[in-house]
Structures are given as C-alpha cells and as structure tokens.
Amino acid sequence: MKSSAENLLEKIFDEYCRKELAQKDNSGLNREEKEKRLARAAKSELEFSKVYYPSIFSEPWNSLHRFIGGLERGKYTISGARKFGKSALVYVTKVIRRLALGGSGIINISLRTLDKSKERTASIIRLMTSSKKLVYDYNIRITQNRKGHYIVNNKHLIATSVMTGLRGITDDEFKRFEVSVNDDLYNKNSVISGQDNEKVTGFITSEVYGQMEETGLCITLGNSISEDCPIRRLAEMNPGNHFSLPATDSDGKTNWPGHSLYDDNFWVNKQEEIPYDVWMGEYMDSPLRKGEIFQPEWIREININTIKIVTSLSALDPGTGVSAEACFKALATIGITESNQYVCLDIYIRKEGYPEVFDYVDNISSVFPMWKVLLFENDFNQWFSAKPWYENWRARSGRNIPIYLFSAKDLKTENYGSNKEQRIMNLVFPHQTGAFYYNERIISNADFQRYRGQYLAFGKEKEKVDGLDSLATAFIMSGRYRMNNSFKSLKNKQFR
Numbered sequence: 353m354k355s356s357a358e359n360l361l362e363k364i365f366d367e368y369c370r371k372e373l374a375q376k377d378n379s380g381l382n383r384e385e386k387e388k389r390l391a392r393a394a395k396s397e398l399e400f401s402k403v404y405y406p407s408i409f410s411e412p413w414n415s416l417h418r419f420i421g422g423l424e425r426g427k428y429t430i431s432g433a434r435k436f437g438k439s440a441l442v443y444v445t446k447v448i449r450r451l452a453l454g455g456s457g458i459i460n461i462s463l464r465t466l467d468k469s470k471e472r473t474a475s476i477i478r479l480m481t482s483s484k485k486l487v488y489d490y491n492i493r494i495t496q497n498r499k500g501h502y503i504v505n506n507k508h509l510i511a512t513s514v515m516t517g518l519r520g521i522t523d524d525e526f527k528r529f530e531v532s533v534n535d536d537l538y539n540k541n542s543v544i545s546g547q548d549n550e551k552v553t554g555f556i557t558s559e560v561y562g563q564m565e566e567t568g569l570c571i572t573l574g575n576s577i578s579e580d581c582p583i584r585r586l587a588e589m590n591p592g593n594h595f596s597l598p599a600t601d602s603d604g605k606t607n608w609p610g611h612s613l614y615d616d617n618f619w620v621n622k623q624e625e626i627p628y629d630v631w632m633g634e635y636m637d638s639p640l641r642k643g644e645i646f647q648p649e650w651i652r653e654i655n656i657n658t659i660k661i662v663t664s665l666s667a668l669d670p671g672t673g674v675s676a677e678a679c680f681k682a683l684a685t686i687g688i689t690e691s692n693q694y695v696c697l698d699i700y701i702r703k704e705g706y707p708e709v710f711d712y713v714d715n716i717s718s719v720f721p722m723w724k725v726l727l728f729e730n731d732f733n734q735w736f737s738a739k740p741w742y743e744n745w746r747a748r749s750g751r752n753i754p755i756y757l758f759s760a761k762d763l764k765t766e767n768y769g770s771n772k773e774q775r776i777m778n779l780v781f782p783h784q785t786g787a788f789y790y791n792e793r794i795i796s797n798a799d800f801q802r803y804r805g806q807y808l809a810f811g812k813e814k815e816k817v818d819g820l821d822s823l824a825t826a827f828i829m830s831g832r833y834r835m836n837n838s839f840k841s842l843k844n845k846q847f848r
Contacts, residue, residue, distance in 0.1 A: 386489045393489075397421045397445035404486040405444060405479075409437075412610040416597040417441055420571075427561060427570045429586045432597035433635045434575065436608065439535055442571055446531050447509070448480045452490035454505030457530035462512045462560060464537050464552075469511035470500035472535070476509065477502055514552050518559045528565040534572040543578040552582040557589070577633040579641050599635040603703065620798075628801035643811030650783040651804070653792040654695060661687040663834055664697060664720045666713060667727040667826035669818045670734040681709055682818035685716055685723075686826040688834050694782055694827060695789045701802045701819045706741035713753055727829055730757040763828050775824045776810060776817060782827070 380389070393400040398421040401409045413421075416432055420441050430438055447459055461476070463469040477494070481487060496503035500511040507530075512518050514537055534556055542548045556572055564570050574583030576596075587594035597607050599619050608614045623631050633639040664687035671679035683700040697720050700712055717723045728735060735757055746752060761770045768774040782788040794800045803819035810817055 380485060381488045386485075389485060389489055397449060400449050401441060401444050404483045404489075408440060408444075411608070411612060414597065414608040414611075416595065419595045421445060423569060423571065425567050425569050427564070427590065427593060429572045429574070429583055429590070429594045430596075431574055431576050431583050431587070431594070431637050433599035433607070433637065435614065436597060436599075439573055442533055442535075442573065443476055443479070446569065446571065447476055447533060448486075450531060451480065451504040451507050451509060452486060452492060454490075454507055456506060458508045458510060458528070460510055460512055460529045460532040460560070460563070462514065462532060462534040462537070462555075464514050464539070464542075466500070466511060466513040466516045468536065469513045473502060473509055473511045474499045477504075480504070514555045517555065518563055528568065529560075529563050529570070530565055530568050532560050532564060532568070532570045534560060534570070535574075537572070537574065538577075538582050540577055543581045546580060549580055549582055549585065553585045556582070556586060575634045576637045576639045579639045581639070584639070596637045598637045623798055623801075624796075628804055631801070632805060640805050641809040641812045643809045645777075645780060645811040646783060646807050648808065650788070651795075651807070652786065652789050653795055654789040656687070656695060656697065656791050656793075659693075659695070660690045661695065661697075661721045662690050663688045663722050663724060663830060665724045665727065665826060665830055665833065666716065667729070667822050667829060668709070668713075669729050669822040669825070670709075670738060671818070679703065680818055682822040683709065683712070684819065684823035684826045685720060686823065686830050687720060687722070688830055692834075693787050693789060694830070695791060696794075696823060697791050698794055699799045699803045699819055699823070701799045706738050707745050710742060710745045710753060711749075714749065714751055717753065724833065725754045725756050727825060728755050728757050729760055729825065731760050758825075758829070760825070763825060765828060772817065772821055775828065776820050778828055779820070779824050 380386075389403050393403045398409075398413055398417065414436065416430070416436055416438055420430070420438065423446070430442075432438060447461070450457070450459060461469050461472050463472055477497075480492065481494075486492065490505070492505065494502060494504050495506075502509040537552045537555075538548070542552075556570075560570060572583065572586055574581065576584055578584075587596075599614075599622070600606055600616070604616060604620070606614055606616050606619055619635075622635065629640050664685060666683055666685040669682040671681055680701055680703050684696065685698040685700075687695045687697050689695065698716055700709075702708075713726050728738070742753075742755075760772070760775070763775050764770040765778055768777050779788070790800075799819075803823075806817045806820045810820055
C-alpha cells in the first residue's frame with residue numbers, strides 16, 4: 353500500500369500529461385509546421401521542452417534549468433527547492449528527447465523500489481505520447497510496450513532500483529547506460545538509518561556509475577532532507593559536479609525571477625506554512641544539523657497570561673556588517689517569574705536596519721510586563737554606527753529606550769567562560785531541568801523557527817547561533833539583575 357506522499361510523486365507526470373491533453377490542439381500536424389518545430393527544437397534542449405510541452409514549461413528559465421540543459425556527459429547530482437521542476441525537465445530533456453531522437457542505447461530510470469521505477473517509466477511514456485506534435489515530428493514508434501522496459505525508436509528505456517540493484521541487467525545488449533536518471537531514492541523514514549544512506553550511496557557510486565558508458569550522462573536528483581542523506585553524501589564526494597538552487601537567496605529574494613507565482617512573497621508565506629526543518633531541507637537545500645546539546649523536547653511552551661513576571665529585558669546582538677542591513681540582528685527578550693523560572697518572551701532574528709530594531713524594542717517595552725532595558729553588545733564598537741540611527745529615531749518618535757552597553761567578555765559565569773560557545777552553555781541546565789519556558793504565542797513565527805534551527809544544531813554548528821547567543825546573554829544578565837539589581841556579577845561588583 354503506497355503512502356499519500358508516494359502516490360503524489362507518481363501522479364506528478366500524469367498531471368503534466370493532463371495539462372498537455374487538455375490543450376486538444378492537433379493543429380500543425382503537417383510537414384511545413386513540422387520543419388519549423390524541428391528547427392526550433394534543434395537549437396537547444398530547453399527550446400525542445402518549450403516546443404513540445406509549452407503548458408508545462410511556460411515560465412522563464414532559472415539557473416537550475418539552464419544547468420540541466422547544458423549537461424551532456426558526466427556524473428552529476430542536483431538538489432534544490434521543490435516546485436522548481438528539476439525532475440520534469442530532466443525527464444523531458446534527457447529521456448524523452450533522446451528516445452525521440454532514437455538510435456541504439458539504453459536509458460535507465462532508478463528509483464528506490466522496482467515497482468516505483470516501473471511506474472515512472474510508464475509515466476514517462478504517457479508524457480511522451482501526450483504530445484501529438486512530438487509523436488508526429490519524430491515518428492515515435494513504440495515497438496516494446498512493457499512497463500519497466502520499453503523500446504522507443506530502437507532505444508531502450510528500462511527500470512532498475514536501489515532495492516533490487518542492477519542484477520537484472522545481464523544480457524550482452526545491456527552492458528552500459530547512455531543515460532541514467534536516479535530519483536526518489538530515499539525518504540524521511542529511510543534517512544534516519546545511516547546504513548540505508550550508505551546502501552543508496554553505494555548503489556549509485558558502485559552499481560550505476562559502473563554501468564555507464566564512457567560518454568554517458570548520469571544525473572542523481574534529491575532533496576536535502578537530512579544532513580546525512582544520500583544526495584548530501586554524493587555532493588560531498590564530487591562537489592564540482594553538484595548543483596543546488598534554494599528557493600531564495602540569502603536576502604530572501606526568489607531564485608526564480610520572473611515566475612508568475614514564485615515571487616518573494618510566495619516564499620515568505622510558504623515558510624510560514626510549513627515546519628522549519630521542511631523549509632530548510634526541501635526548499636532551501638540546507639538541512640538542519642542535528643546537534644549534540646539541546647533536545648527538541650526541552651522547548652516547553654507556556655501561556656504567559658497564567659504566570660507573574662517580575663523582571664524582563666532584551667539583549668541585542670547587532671552583528672558586525674558593514675552597513676545597518678548587512679547582516680542579521682538577533683534580539684532576545686526574557687522574563688523571570690516570581691518562582692524564579694525563565695521565559696523566552698520573544699525572539700527577533702532579521703536582516704533589518706536600526707530604525708526597525710528600535711521600533712520593535714519600543715513596542716515590546718510596552719507589551720511585556722516589568723520590562724527594564726535593552727542590552728546592546730558593543731564588542732566591536734557597533735554603538736558608534738547605531739547611535740546616529742538611534743538619535744534620528746528618538747527625534748522622529750519623541751520616545752526613549754533605556755540602553756545598556758556591554759561587552760561579551762564580561763559574560764563569564766561561575767561555570768562557563770565568556771566565548772560564544774561557553775555563553776550558550778549556560779542555557780543547558782535550566783532547559784534540561786524544566787526551569788526554562790517559551791511564550792506559546794511565538795512558537796510558529798518565522799523568527800522563532802530560525803532560532804529553533806540554531807537551537808537544534810548547536811554542538812555541530814557554532815557560527816550561525818546569533819539568536820541562541822542573544823538569548824544566553826539575556827539569561828545571564830537577567831539573572832544578575834534579579835540577584836543584585838546590577839548587570840555586573842557579584843564577583844565584579846564594587847560596593848561602596
């Protein structure tokens with residue numbers, strides 16, 4: 353019994369077929385129009401796709417498509433955002449086009465199971481025959497019509513799989529592959545097993561690569577759903593032959609410019625609709641790195657209306673970019689309850705300028721109870737750049753924000769040092785013992801999802817942890833304030 357996700361994968365090509373069949377356009381089936389189409393299609397594989405499948409490839413090409421269109425020989429891996437049409441274009445340009453051109457040779461389709469591979473070959477044949485112009489122009493002849501092994505214009509289309517291997521390829525005629533497309537080789541359940549990841553990777557590198565012609569083309573497709581999944585392993589083996597295109601660039605701009613649907617706002621909404629690990633793995637091609645420190649179950653939610661907060665404050669990591677918007681700014685707001693528990697009231701991780709930061713702080717200062725101060729990290733004299741922005745903001749708004757400048761080197765505690773990793777380690781014990789909570793209202797927002805990725809990755813990822821670091825700062829400083837009404841440690845406090 354196939355899962356709904358597996359059924360969806362198998363239906364994608366039938367959906368493409370329906371798009372073509374819905375056109376019901378049999379015009380142009382004459383020699384004059386045929387010659388025009390063939391002349392256009394001969395210009396490039398991308399042009400071939402638009403000529404014979406205009407309803408599928410109606411949008412402008414992106415860099416991923418152009419990369420695929422330029423592949424002729426070699427061994428490649430391709431990953432990137434779902435919805436970018438990488439599989440569809442590979443099947444049309446590398447499989448259907450070569451079947452139409454004919455001649456001897458073998459095109460192999462490998463999926464995880466043989467049944468799925470056979471279904472995929474059948475979907476390819478349906479997609480091919482759905483284009484009446486393609487059938488007419490290339491005189492498509494299917495002399496063997498068997499799911500899993502078709503012969504089209506004297507070229508073989510066969511199905512193999514990870515689970516069965518290539519042991520069925522024994523005939524002398526089946527010694528080498530002209531093309532192999534390897535797709536849907538793993539899933540979210542299988543990637544949990546390192547042994548399975550090794551098996552899939554070995555299938556490609558040992559069996560499939562070993563069956564390729566010297567001038568053959570092997571393309572392995574996948575999404576980076578985990579840090580150890582096969583596509584990541586294969587990419588690390590041969591990074592020069594790997595191509596990845598995330599949904600957006602580092603500034604949140606779509607990587608498919610000109611698309612009628614997938615603009616910047618589409619991806620903003622998509623990110624808010626799905627879990628952060630899905631977004632990062634299947635759309636940003638950057639799977640969350642599972643750390644060794646913080647556990648997912650330690651993120652405990654609480655309704656802040658049910659507790660009494662006696663002190664709250666915010667800590668800002670302003671970054672070190674060359675301009676006000678050059679890098680992410682991370683700001684954590686923490687509260688201490690009357691029972692001495694800690695609550696993360698809000699998290700801000702955005703690439704915005706200082707005016708937006710000060711607007712945000714001004715707002716939360718009136719939202720959260722007993723809010724005291726904004727702690728501003730000034731290790732690299734960032735306040736020198738921020739101060740003019742603050743003065744302009746204050747003149748415009750007529751408001752003030754209490755700001756305390758501090759240096760990270762002063763965040764040394766009884767058990768940990770002051771470097772970033774050591775600062776963050778202060779959060780482990782209260783999380784582990786149930787003394788740390790998170791405002792339930794922030795759990796689903798984009799800022800918290802960025803923070804959650806840093807939280808889970810900490811231990812392996814030590815660089816992109818600005819949100820976690822700002823929370824650690826707020827934790828350390830709020831504890832000091834609560835203990836002695838000062839941001840200095842008791843050890844360093846000077847009594848008069």
